[in-house]
Amino acid sequence: MLMERVEGSTKLLVPARATKSLFYNPGMELCRDIDIAVIAALAPRMVYLDALAGTGVRGIRVANEVGLPVVLNDRSKEAYEVIKHNIELNGIEAEIFNEDANILMHRHRYDIVDIDPFGSPVPFLDSVARSANRLILVTATDTAPLCGAHTSGLRRYAARALNTEYHKEMATRILLGRVTRDMCRYDRAIEPLLCYSKSHFVRVIARVDRGAKRADECMRRLGFIIHCFACGNRFAVHELLGIDERCAICGGRLATAGPLYLAPIKDDSFCSKVLDVLRAREMGKKREAMKIVGTCMGELDIPFYYEYHNICKTLRISPPPFQYLIDALRASGYKASRTHFSDTGFKTDAGIEAIKSLLEYMHR
Numbered sequence: 001m002l003m004e005r006v007e008g009s010t011k012l013l014v015p016a017r018a019t020k021s022l023f024y025n026p027g028m029e030l031c032r033d034i035d036i037a038v039i040a041a042l043a044p045r046m047v048y049l050d051a052l053a054g055t056g057v058r059g060i061r062v063a064n065e066v067g068l069p070v071v072l073n074d075r076s077k078e079a080y081e082v083i084k085h086n087i088e089l090n091g092i093e094a095e096i097f098n099e100d101a102n103i104l105m106h107r108h109r110y111d112i113v114d115i116d117p118f119g120s121p122v123p124f125l126d127s128v129a130r131s132a133n134r135l136i137l138v139t140a141t142d143t144a145p146l147c148g149a150h151t152s153g154l155r156r157y158a159a160r161a162l163n164t165e166y167h168k169e170m171a172t173r174i175l176l177g178r179v180t181r182d183m184c185r186y187d188r189a190i191e192p193l194l195c196y197s198k199s200h201f202v203r204v205i206a207r208v209d210r211g212a213k214r215a216d217e218c219m220r221r222l223g224f225i226i227h228c229f230a231c232g233n234r235f236a237v238h239e240l241l242g243i244d245e246r247c248a249i250c251g252g253r254l255a256t257a258g259p260l261y262l263a264p265i266k267d268d269s270f271c272s273k274v275l276d277v278l279r280a281r282e283m284g285k286k287r288e289a290m291k292i293v294g295t296c297m298g299e300l301d302i303p304f305y306y307e308y309h310n311i312c313k314t315l316r317i318s319p320p321p322f323q324y325l326i327d328a329l330r331a332s333g334y335k336a337s338r339t340h341f342s343d344t345g346f347k348t349d350a351g352i353e354a355i356k357s358l359l360e361y362m363h364r
């Protein structure tokens with residue numbers, strides 16, 4: 001059964017319940033609101049491909065709310081028919097295909113390529129790397145392998161994920177690492193503009209740059225995170241050679257995650273433009289979207305975070321108000337920020353020992 005719905009300023013016919021041949025998830029409106037603001041913040045006129053369009057909601061919103069020329073594709077016949085209907089409903093023009101997305105992307109180049117698959121985007125990344133000229137938007141909902149909770153991560157992402165307290169960030173960076181390697185094969189590089197994770201999904205939004213030199217530079221941003229499950233010590237390295245097997249703090253055995261992307265995963269000045277767009281528009285998930293983008297903007301560019309409840313638990317102390325901890329770290333000369341990945345997570349350049357002694361001191 002189909003029903004009418006409005007997202008942003010776009011009218012849509014969507015299935016009352018998603019099926020295999022016609023998919024729509026109202027829970028992803030937040031993701032789509034952020035996309036609209038991102039694409040609007042980019043300004044220039046570019047052609048946008050919604051390669052796995054479902055009801056066409058993403059592409060139709062981009063055409064209707066940003067005014068870009070759009071191309072929509074879905075291999076499901078039922079989805080294709082609904083896309084046609086939704087295009088008419090909004091009185092926009094769009095090119096539509098009813099094809100396998102990989103074949104379409106091998107045949108044509110687009111400025112912006114958006115893939116929003118069921119589960120893992122990996123089967124599409126090679127074609128995305130060939131097809132996308134300026135910008136990519138990639139969703140992953142297979143968070144278990146990306147977070148180290150499932151062994152398929154290694155074969156799908158060619159990287160080892162660890163199930164740590166900062167698994168959401170690990171998922172985002174493992175996906176970015178995989179995207180980097182797929183792009184670099186075609187002498188293309190990525191510059192992440194806004195990459196985030198919310199509930200069950202990871203979204204990567206990155207500019208595409210061309211040239212062997214850029215691609216080499218991009219590859220050098222890959223590395224590893226070394227983690228001690230015994231004491232919570234963690235650090236990032238670009239090379240594994242010379243790393244001790246044992247933790248320098250507690251002597252525990254160290255574990256390795258990666259290869260993953262270690263460089264910044266958002267561009268602060270771009271995020272500020274996206275916030276301006278969100279502020280100026282009416283959208284269903286405006287407040288949540290502003291919270292995510294605003295928090296991303298203020299995050300330290302450190303590739304992991306700490307969960308302060310966990311640390312307090314191991315120290316057997318009751319957690320102080322969160323902001324006190326951030327303030328205390330800063331007052332001690334460290335950098336500290338919140339993270340959008342978790343309401344009780346924080347980023348800092350202080351090591352685990354310094355964090356623990358500060359928390360113990362605050363408890364006294």
Ligand SMILES: C[S@@+](CC[C@H](N)C(=O)[O-])C[C@H]1O[C@@H](n2cnc3c(N)ncnc32)[C@H](O)[C@@H]1O
Pocket residue numbers: 020021022023024025028051052053054055056057058073074075076079099100101102116117118
């Ligand atoms: C998660 S849904 C897309 C949801 C939509 N983007 C949204 O925001 O509501 C994934 C879509 O990809 C389509 N699909 C799956 N594999 C495909 C392929 N190889 N080529 C084209 N479409 C495909 C499915 O029919 C489905 O509509």
Ligand SMILES: [Zn+2]
Pocket residue numbers: 228229230231232233247248249250251252
């Ligand atoms: Zn340790």
